[in-house]
Amino acid sequence: MxxxxxxxxxxxxxxxxxxxxxxxxxxxxxxxxxxxxxxxxxxxxxxxxxxxxxxxxxxxxxxxxxxxxxxxxxxxxxxxxxxxxxxxxxxxxxxxxxxxxxxxxxxxxxxxxxxxxxxxxxxxxxxxxxxxxxxxxxxxxxxxxxxxxxxxxxxxxxxxxxxxxxxxxAYYNKPIKVIFAQEYSRAADGGVGYAKAAGNYGAQFYPTKLAKAKGLDQIIWTDASSHEYLEEAGTMNIFFRVGDKLLTAPTNDRILDGVTRKSIIQLAKDNDIEVVVEKVSVKEIVNAAKSGELKEIFGAGTAATVVRVEGFEYDDVYHDLPIVDEPYGTFFKKSLQDIQYNRVEDPHGWTVKAF
CATH class of the missing domain: 3.30.470.10 (Aminotransferase class 4, branched-chain amino acid transferase, N-terminal domain)
Structure with a gap:
């Protein structure tokens, strides 16, 4: 500091x-x-x-x-x-x-x-x-x-x-269920989606309340113009594992540049996990769920660190996610917390002694 x-x-x-x-x-x-x-x-x-x-x-x-x-x-x-x-x-x-x-x-x-x-x-x-x-x-x-x-x-x-x-x-003490947004939007081009503005979160509460009424916990927001691309969750950035490949959306003026997000991307590179930062389409993830190629979805943020998504709803159809051996989400959470609690060497100099 x-x-x-x-x-x-x-x-x-x-x-x-x-x-x-x-x-x-x-x-x-x-x-x-x-x-x-x-x-x-x-x-x-x-x-x-x-x-x-x-x-x-x-x-x-x-x-x-x-x-x-x-x-x-x-x-x-x-x-x-x-x-x-x-x-x-x-x-x-x-x-x-x-x-x-x-x-x-x-x-x-x-x-x-x-x-x-x-x-x-x-x-x-x-x-x-x-x-x-x-x-x-x-x-x-x-x-x-x-x-x-x-x-x-x-x-x-x-x-x-x-x-x-x-x-x-722990912010979440169990896996969560989500819905892919099709009607409401979190942020629009040229707006304040990339900022941690208080109003961004206030505007999410009503759609999230509707999701909870259906037995779900959070929303994965889609782009405001077409609702075709998955961007981030209610209080977190979001990752998808399709096969052994890790997918996440690029930051833009709608998506928060999360500290945990960028740390996970770096840890993936450190551990030879293929990570692709590009638009993630709803169609791609739904099809991957149907074919069995979708192995994991997990959210990443300061409060939650990493939280597993156990299933998602889209077009009124709920898709359960499998329980996989050696999940990426568990690996990244442990890797991050080992660094945060000073249990392992911090090769990137991320931790700072407060006093």
């Missing part, structure tokens, strides 16, 4: 809440660690970052985030190894992406030294919230919101950058 002389102002919590938490029974995102960081953008400049006890904050009802949706976020994790050292996984990728998202929504980019100095100090203060053990992590949520008061339809001139954290276990 970037060395810096920038130091956040710190107000430490008087009494930690950690003893009140059942770490063996966590609901993702519901329990927050003791501290949070915020930094305000005022008069064209980011102010000194502040770390304070986690808690409510005041914001006026006319703040532009509520009316025009200027809000972007990131998802990261901190991992603790068996020697009680805390590690981050490719954090520079998340920093670059939140600024890329911000730029698309006319939000001023956040300084790199502010980001990493604040993140490092926040993790130092709340290091006990990072638990050891398989599947355990501290989920890190940086985000930016527009805070200028006023309902005029224009970009804000004030913003708040924040980082909150929450202890986490």
């Amino acid at each position: 970037n060395n810096t002389d920038i130091q956040p102002d710190i107000t430490e919590i008087k009494n930690s809440r950690i003893d009140q938490v059942d770490f063996s029974n966590l609901q993702f995102g519901k329990v927050n660690a003791d501290h949070m960081m915020y930094c305000d953008y005022i008069d064209g400049e980011w102010q000194t970052p502040k770390i304070v006890p986690y808690g409510p904050m005041e914001i006026e009802p006319s703040a532009k985030v509520f009316h025009y949706g200027q809000a972007v976020f990131e998802g990261m994790k901190a991992f603790k190894d068996e020697n009680d050292q805390v590690w981050l996984f490719r954090p520079e990728q998340n920093f670059e992406r939140i600024n890329k998202s911000s730029k698309r929504l006319a939000i001023p980019e956040f300084p790199e030294d502010y980001f990493f100095a604040s993140l490092k100090k926040l993790l130092e203060l709340d290091k006990d919230w990072v638990k050891k053990g398989e599947g355990n992590s501290l989920y890190i949520r940086p985000f930016v919101i527009a805070t200028e008061n006023g309902v005029s339809a224009s970009e804000s001139d004030r913003y708040r950058f924040m980082i909150i954290t929450c202890p986490a276990q």
Whole structure:
């Protein structure tokens, strides 16, 4: 992480809440660690970052985030190894992406030294919230919101950058069932699909609710213009194994450039697994399922790491996927977590010691 002389102002919590938490029974995102960081953008400049006890904050009802949706976020994790050292996984990728998202929504980019100095100090203060053990992590949520008061339809001139954290276990504890989208779209050409804009996720909830009513868990989104090509899942990038070949869609202005996605692509290359990054058609995958050539579908993302898809629905027909020996998804999940928990050598320099 970037060395810096920038130091956040710190107000430490008087009494930690950690003893009140059942770490063996966590609901993702519901329990927050003791501290949070915020930094305000005022008069064209980011102010000194502040770390304070986690808690409510005041914001006026006319703040532009509520009316025009200027809000972007990131998802990261901190991992603790068996020697009680805390590690981050490719954090520079998340920093670059939140600024890329911000730029698309006319939000001023956040300084790199502010980001990493604040993140490092926040993790130092709340290091006990990072638990050891398989599947355990501290989920890190940086985000930016527009805070200028006023309902005029224009970009804000004030913003708040924040980082909150929450202890986490596995996001999905079982395989999922999906539906290939045929009516609704996640994103369109020229839009904000590549950004982690809050509205991208809000717009997914209703179609996902319809899918859940049918007994399914998630949607694999298709291109908005034709619904002929598979692009990404509700909260994840998506991979398909046809025979021994791994397929995934290329990133574009509709698809999020996932950190886990690009790490899996690299791990596939490292292990001589053929990976093809090109458009993946619905027809190709449906036909592969019918012929028995479709061996796996799995999602990839920071929260989930890797999650197996056990079947999909298309045209009101449900297709079960086989249980295969030595699945790619299991291999990639273990390979990633071995690196993240500092159990094996990291040949790509992806892990960064937090402190």
